[in-house]
Each structure stands twice: as C-alpha cells, then as structure tokens.
Amino acid sequence: MTDQPAALDDALERVITAARAHLAAVKAADGAIDDDDVWRSYVELNNASYGYDQLLLDTYGEVTPWDTEEIDLEEGAVELWSATPGEPATDPYPSVVSVRQRRDYRVPSVASLLAAAEQATARLALDDEMPAPQTVADAVLSLVQAGDGSLASLDVPALEPMEGVVTVAEVAEPLDLADAGDTDGSELFALGDGDRQVGRLDEHPYLDLEDLDQAMEELDLSEGDTDIDDPRER
Numbered sequence: 001m002t003d004q005p006a007a008l009d010d011a012l013e014r015v016i017t018a019a020r021a022h023l024a025a026v027k028a029a030d031g032a033i034d035d036d037d038v039w040r041s042y043v044e045l046n047n048a049s050y051g052y053d054q055l056l057l058d059t060y061g062e063v064t065p066w067d068t069e070e071i072d073l074e075e076g077a078v079e080l081w082s083a084t085p086g087e088p089a090t091d092p093y094p095s096v097v098s099v100r101q102r103r104d105y106r107v108p109s110v111a112s113l114l115a116a117a118e119q120a121t122a123r124l125a126l127d128d129e130m131p132a133p134q135t136v137a138d139a140v141l142s143l144v145q146a147g148d149g150s151l152a153s154l155d156v157p158a159l160e161p162m163e164g165v166v167t168v169a170e171v172a173e174p175l176d177l178a179d180a181g182d183t184d185g186s187e188l189f190a191l192g193d194g195d196r197q198v199g200r201l202d203e204h205p206y207l208d209l210e211d212l213d214q215a216m217e218e219l220d221l222s223e224g225d226t227d228i229d230d231p232r233e234r
Contacts, residue, residue: 004059006095018045043071049106095170100189102152103164103203113139113158120146120153161205168199 003043147153
C-alpha cells in the first residue's frame with residue numbers, strides 16, 4: 001500500500017501529459033477531419049484517464065467524474081473512422097442524401113416574437129450594430145441565425161409549435177445556391193426527375209398534460225374506463 005500514492009501521482013501525471021498532447025494535436029489539426037494525431041492522442045488521454053480512475057478506485061475506493069472505458073488503438077480506429085486516417089473511404093454512398101424539414105408555428109403575439117428576435121439579434125451583433133427585425137419573417141430568420149441554423153432555436157414562448165414533417169431523399173445533384181439565384185426558393189425543395197424520397201418522419205406538437213386532463217373531462221371518461229393512454233403512465 002505504501003507505493004500506491006506514488007503510483008497515483010504518476011498516473012495523474014500521465015493524464016495531464018496526455019491532455020496537453022491531445023490539445024496540441026487538436027490545435028495542429030485546426031479542424032481537419034480524421035486527423036491521425038488527434039485520434040492517437042485521444043486514445044492516450046482516454047486510457048490514461050481510465051487507468052487513473054481504476055487506480056484511485058482500487059486504492060481509496062473513490063472515483064473520478066470521467067465515464068471511460070479502455071480503447072484499443074487499432075480496433076477503435078475501425079469503429080470510429082469510416083476509413084484509415086489519411087486514406088479515402090472505400091464504400092462511398094452513390095447518391096446525395098437530402099434532408100428536408102418543415103415545421104409550422106402559430107404566433108400568439110407578434111410583439112413578443114419581435115422582442116425575442118431583437119434580443120437574439122443584439123447577441124449576434126457584437127460590435128457591429130444590426131437593425132432590429134421589423135416583420136414576423138425577419139424575426140424568425142433572426143432566431144434561426146442566432147441558433148446557427150438549427151430549428152431548435154425556434155423553441156421559444158413567442159412561437160407555438162404546430163405539426164411538422166422531415167423527409168429524406170436521394171438526389172442526383174447536390175444543392176447549388178449560386179445557380180438558384182434570387183428566386184423565391186420553392187424549386188430548391190422540389191425533387192427532380194431522378195430523385196426519390198426514401199423516408200418520412202411526422203412531427204406532432206407536445207400535448208400539455210393539463211390539456212389532456214381537460215380533454216378527458218370533456219369526453220366524460222372515468223379513470224377506470226378509457227381507451228386513451230395517459231402519457232404519464234408510460
């Protein structure tokens with residue numbers, strides 16, 4: 001037991017060294033995908049963290065907040081990368097996959113929506129002054145822009161979600177905004193002659209539990225005699 005604290009110190013130093021090496025590799029890769037040095041330093045950091053965590057548990061019965069499992073460098077590379085880093089993939093998908101989403105919203109209060117969008121615009125503006133949104137369309141686009149293009153940024157009290165749909169299609173040619181010009185954009189969502197839709201997901205708005213209770217009362221349904229599933233029981 002006398003050597004265990006020293007072993008823990010050594011294990012912790014390995015974690016620190018591995019963390020610094022991983023950060024240096026990430027900086028050197030500068031966003032490059034499937035960088036071999038980043039992957040190898042990631043495995044070293046993971047395994048050093050795992051070793052320290054296990055030694056801490058064996059010595060003092062304590063654990064770290066890290067949820068890690070030991071990774072085999074070569075096997076893990078096959079699982080995480082589609083090809084050996086630095087080499088092209090050998091199984092490219094023949095078509096372009098096009099994901100298209102439509103989600104509708106009701107606007108309970110235009111003033112509230114404009115105020116929410118103005119706050120989002122102010123956060124984006126930083127040092128440059130940007131004009132405040134003046135229309136509902138401007139407000140919605142400002143919220144999406146503030147959320148880096150994600151529709152999750154529209155999950156605000158100023159918008160009431162309605163039904164939506166997500167479709168997945170295989171298309172022959174990828175989107176080219178330069179060729180689209182300044183049209184209304186409707187043709188950007190139309191499938192071409194050689195394209196085909198391969199999947200669809202329907203989205204339904206969340207039903208508030210109070211609304212569910214009210215609906216059941218209006219239908220005069222008792223707790224023991226109903227064919228409607230209460231989501232709270234799932």
